[in-house]
Amino acid sequence: MAEKLLEVKNLCVSFKTRKGIVRAVNNLSFSINHGEVLGIVGESGSGKSVSMSAVMGLIKDENAEITGEVFFNGEDLLKKSDEELRAIRGKDIAMVFQDPMTALTPVYTIGWHIREQLQLHSDISDKAARERAIELLEEVGIPDPAKRVDQYPHEFSGGMRQRAIIAMALSLNPKLLIADEPTTALDVTIQAQILDLLERLRKTYNSSIIIITHDMGVVSELSSEVLVMYAGRMVERSTKSSLFANPQHPYTKGLMNSVPRVDRARTSRLETISGQPASLLNLPSGCAFRTRCPSAHVACTEQPAFISDSNGYGAACFLLTQGARS
Amino acid sequence: MTRFILKRLAAAVFVLVSISILVFLIFFATPGVDPAARIAGRNADQLTLQQVRATFDLDKPIHIRYVSMMKHLFIDRDLTSYVNRGAEVWPQLTQAIPATLSLVFGAALIWLVLGLALGITAAGARKSWIDPAIGIIGIVGVSLPVYWLGEVVNLITQGRLHATLFRWVPPLGYVPFTQSPSGWFLALLFPWLTLSILYAGIYIRVIRSEIVGLMQEDYIKTERAKGAGEKRILIKHASRMSLITVVSLFGLDFGALVGGSALLTEVVFGIQGVGRLTFTALQNFDLPLIMATVMYAAFFIVIANAIVDLVYAWIDPRVRRG
Ligand SMILES: Nc1ncnc2c1ncn2[C@@H]1O[C@H](COP(=O)(O)OP(=O)(O)O)[C@@H](O)[C@H]1O
Ligand SMILES: [Mg+2]
Numbered sequence: 001m002a003e004k005l006l007e008v009k010n011l012c013v014s015f016k017t018r019k020g021i022v023r024a025v026n027n028l029s030f031s032i033n034h035g036e037v038l039g040i041v042g043e044s045g046s047g048k049s050v051s052m053s054a055v056m057g058l059i060k061d062e063n064a065e066i067t068g069e070v071f072f073n074g075e076d077l078l079k080k081s082d083e084e085l086r087a088i089r090g091k092d093i094a095m096v097f098q099d100p101m102t103a104l105t106p107v108y109t110i111g112w113h114i115r116e117q118l119q120l121h122s123d124i125s126d127k128a129a130r131e132r133a134i135e136l137l138e139e140v141g142i143p144d145p146a147k148r149v150d151q152y153p154h155e156f157s158g159g160m161r162q163r164a165i166i167a168m169a170l171s172l173n174p175k176l177l178i179a180d181e182p183t184t185a186l187d188v189t190i191q192a193q194i195l196d197l198l199e200r201l202r203k204t205y206n207s208s209i210i211i212i213t214h215d216m217g218v219v220s221e222l223s224s225e226v227l228v229m230y231a232g233r234m235v236e237r238s239t240k241s242s243l244f245a246n247p248q249h250p251y252t253k254g255l256m257n258s259v260p261r262v263d264r265a266r267t268s269r270l271e272t273i274s275g276q277p278a279s280l281l282n283l284p285s286g287c288a289f290r291t292r293c294p295s296a297h298v299a300c301t302e303q304p305a306f307i308s309d310s311n312g313y314g315a316a317c318f319l320l321t322q323g324a325r326s
Numbered sequence: 327m328t329r330f331i332l333k334r335l336a337a338a339v340f341v342l343v344s345i346s347i348l349v350f351l352i353f354f355a356t357p358g359v360d361p362a363a364r365i366a367g368r369n370a371d372q373l374t375l376q377q378v379r380a381t382f383d384l385d386k387p388i389h390i391r392y393v394s395m396m397k398h399l400f401i402d403r404d405l406t407s408y409v410n411r412g413a414e415v416w417p418q419l420t421q422a423i424p425a426t427l428s429l430v431f432g433a434a435l436i437w438l439v440l441g442l443a444l445g446i447t448a449a450g451a452r453k454s455w456i457d458p459a460i461g462i463i464g465i466v467g468v469s470l471p472v473y474w475l476g477e478v479v480n481l482i483t484q485g486r487l488h489a490t491l492f493r494w495v496p497p498l499g500y501v502p503f504t505q506s507p508s509g510w511f512l513a514l515l516f517p518w519l520t521l522s523i524l525y526a527g528i529y530i531r532v533i534r535s536e537i538v539g540l541m542q543e544d545y546i547k548t549e550r551a552k553g554a555g556e557k558r559i560l561i562k563h564a565s566r567m568s569l570i571t572v573v574s575l576f577g578l579d580f581g582a583l584v585g586g587s588a589l590l591t592e593v594v595f596g597i598q599g600v601g602r603l604t605f606t607a608l609q610n611f612d613l614p615l616i617m618a619t620v621m622y623a624a625f626f627i628v629i630a631n632a633i634v635d636l637v638y639a640w641i642d643p644r645v646r647r648g
Contacts, residue, residue, distance in 0.1 A: 058550050062453075082556075090553035097551075102544035105563050106644055120553050152643040168552075 003074060005208050006055070006176060007031040011068035013047070013054050013232075015061060022280045024050040026232040028068070031312070032225075034175070037202065037209045039223030039240070041216060041255060043277045047232040048212045052178050054078075056095060057085040072176075091121040094169035098181040100161035104153040110137070111149035114168045121172055136167040140197060159190035166197065173205055180212045195221045216255050220244065228252050231278040231288035234306065236315040248315035250293045287317070295319060330636075338628040345624045346617060350392050353613045361408045361613060382408075399618060409610045415618045418603060423622065425500040426599035428510065429517055429591065430583045436522035438576065441529025442565075448530065449537035450560045460530060467527020476520045476594030483516060498596035517595040521588060525579060529572070536571050540564040570642050577634030584630065585623035 013025040025047040032038045040048050053059045055070050057077060070077040072093065077085065089095075097103050104113055114133035118124050124132070130149065137145035140163040153161055162182060169177055179198065183191035199222060202209055211222055219226050219240065226243045228236040228251065236249040247253045254273035275292035278284065284291050290300040299318045307321060308314030353359065363370065366378045379385040383394045398405040399415070407413040448460040483492040494512060501509035540546070541564050549559045589601030600619060607615035639646045 056551060058547065060550075086553045086555060088553070089551055095548075095551035097544060097548060099544060103548045105545045105549070105567065107566055107642060116554070117552050154644050165548075 004031040004071070005034050005036075005073065006210075007069075007071040008051075008055065009069040009071070011051060011054060011070065012066070013050050013059065014065050016063040016065070017281075020281050023283070024232050024280060025054065028229075028232075028234055030227050030234065030237065032176070032208050032210060035202075035206050035208055036225065037211065037223040039219035039226045040210060040212045040229060041214065041219055041226060042229035043214055043255075043273075045277050045280070046229040047280075048214075048229055049180055051229075052095070052180055052210065052212060056089060056093060056178070057082065058089075087121070090117055090169075090174075091172045092174055093176045093178065094172070094174040096162070096165055096169050096177065096179045096182045099185045100158050100165055101153075101185065103165055104161065106153055109150050109152055110156065110164045113153075114149075114164075114171055117168045117171050132171065133167075136171055137164060140164070140167040140201075141193075142167075158186055159193065162186060162190075162194055163197065166194070166201070170201055170205060170207070174207055176208045176210065177202075178210045178212070181214070182211070183218060184213070184215070191218070192221075198222060216258075228255070231283060232280060233288065233316065235289065235317070237308070238313045238315075242313070248320060249289075249317045250295050250319070251289045252315070254292075330632075334628065334632040338625060341624050341628050342621055345620060346396065347392065349617055349620050350388075350395070350613075353611075353616070354388060356611075359611050364611070365408050365411060395614070395617065399614070399621070405614045405618065407612050407614055409612045409615075415614050418615065419600070419618050419622060422598055422600045422603045424502060425597050426584060426586070426588060426592070426601065428500070428503065428514055429521065429588055429597060429599060430580065432514055432518040433521040433525070433588075433591075434576070434580055434583075436518055437525035437529055438572075440522070440526040441533055442572070444526075444530045445533025445568075446537060446560065446565050448534040449541070449564070450557070452538065457534075460534070464527045464530040464534075467523045467530070469527075470523060472520060472524055472590045473594055475523065476517075476591060479516050479520055480594065500597045500599070517591055517597060520594070521583075521591045529575075532575060533568055533572060536568040537564045540567050543567075570638070573634060573637050573641060577630055581627040581630035584626045586619065 008031065009029050011025055011028040012023070015022040015024060028047075028051055030038070040051075042048055050059070054066050055077065057080070059066065066078060068078065072088070077088070080088075104110070108116075111130055111133045114136060115126065115129035118129045118132060134145045134149050137148055142148050142160060142163055148156070148160075153164075156164060166182070177198075182198070183194050186194060195218065198209060198211070201207070209222070211218065213219060223240055226236075226238055226240050227234055228243075228249065230251050236243070236247070236252045238248070243252065244256070247256055251273070258273065273292055278288045278291065284301075286301040286303050287293070287296075290296040293300070297318075299322065304316045304318045304321075306314060306316040314320070361382070362375050362378045362384050365382060366374045370378075376385075383391050386394070395405065403416045405415045407415060444460045444463065448457045451457050451460075480498065483495045484498065488495065495516065496509060496513045499513065501513040503510040537560070541560075543564075546559055546563060549563055554562075584600075586599075586601040586604045588599060589605055591597070592599040592602045593605075600622060603615065604619040604623070606612075607619055
């Protein structure tokens, strides 16, 4: 299929706040094809969640200003009314959030939640919806689903809840699943299971997945392409393999070094990026990363252009154009 | 369920015993309240006082006196007032209870309906003029003193307009339901409205702000991502969750009112309720009547709490246990 499933062009999101304008997302452009997995990485506060909320039309803040284009199946979502978007949300684009402990209304059963998702977009009887919910729970690996379906969220462990939420998200076979830090709130062993589950479901359902994370390890597990964000901007975009083999942007290198790797001696210390993530209220001029960048130089007070190849892979850093400097 | 009931009954007995002892001790520790002198009347001679002490067991040690009073109150049910000689306590209480219960149940129904309807509407209409308009209604409700409001209502319905517009309003006082259901309803209508306005004001504000807060929860974001509409999210999710707070608040208010806090409304509208009875008893230092009304209030508050806990478990699965 020639057409991209989702194509985001020059997405900007800013919030007017009492302290000034917060530019949470700045000129973000990317696309994802059918069946692909795109990882979006960046430290917390880099605008990952805000950009996905903007894509879904979920930013309800009156002080938000959203510009740009978000094409989904060739139609600009930003031009659609909330009613039109509602028909897409949950059906064509589903979303899984970070904290499974708070993502479900506590007074309704797991089965109720899945049934609600089904009935919001299709005419399905209560009984059939319950049957379907049991099937889905079984598919995501919840033992004894016929009993579990009638239990409340608090009766599920965190990992089980996230499985149930994933089951709910996939219940209408969406074309795109956006998973916003789906494993961050979970134990490490559970994290791996959830990632395996997502990968398995992707193969069965052939959904595209955007997985948001601040963890390079998660990216290496799942995605085929990676987009690195810093302070609301895309600083690098690449395939997973070339990103890991040859990161371009100093920020990406920094993120990479802060992940434990098998090919490095156990004893070598993990490096972290020095300094605090840039404050969006008070961004330095030019490249936002320059205050923390080991290779920063005078040119960096200007905003570096995003230099990309024909696939859109590349980075926004003067190192790419100027090479090594004196 | 049986275990729950038994546990609550045990708790009720414990509360009643502790409170009765406390009331008893406070009464006899208060200086200048020789009950014998009150019962015998002014200027009674020593001999009369002796007699009175003997008949009312007041010459016995304090624990015997306590047991004797409890026996007369709960078992023989013939406890008599210290002030009005011979006036039994039980009939006064059993007459007052239906009046107070009628008043409070009716008012509670009105303020719950108003509070929920307007609170939810305000929370759902935050961006329009409706929210501030309802907010003003809430503030007015909260700031009208019941006593003043009651007097104004009486002035209108019992005063000059009584001959014309409000001819259907019966004179002040309580009409038992068993005597005339329609009379009961008409006699209570204005007391209900008056008492409920204050609480409706509070509940509108509490429910609105509770829902506005709940709309920020993660599960609301999940619902939006599922494609649920704002109305559905407001009613099925945020309002449903707000009931948990409403129930605990309601339990407190309802318990207090049934226990006697509806005093002002009872006084303004001439309703012989428990609040008024308690007030009279306290004014006269009439221990038997004080004891009876306090026991009633404590019992009702324990019962109200048990009911709140049941409702609570019913609306919040997290507090249910296996
Ligand atoms: N409604 C809002 N008003 C003001 N600032 C906001 C709002 N929502 C998000 N932000 C800011 O936008 C920035 C990006 O947030 P987010 O997208 O959640 O980061 P992350 O990459 O961790 O998901 C943060 O600095 C956050 O404080
Ligand atoms: Mg986030």
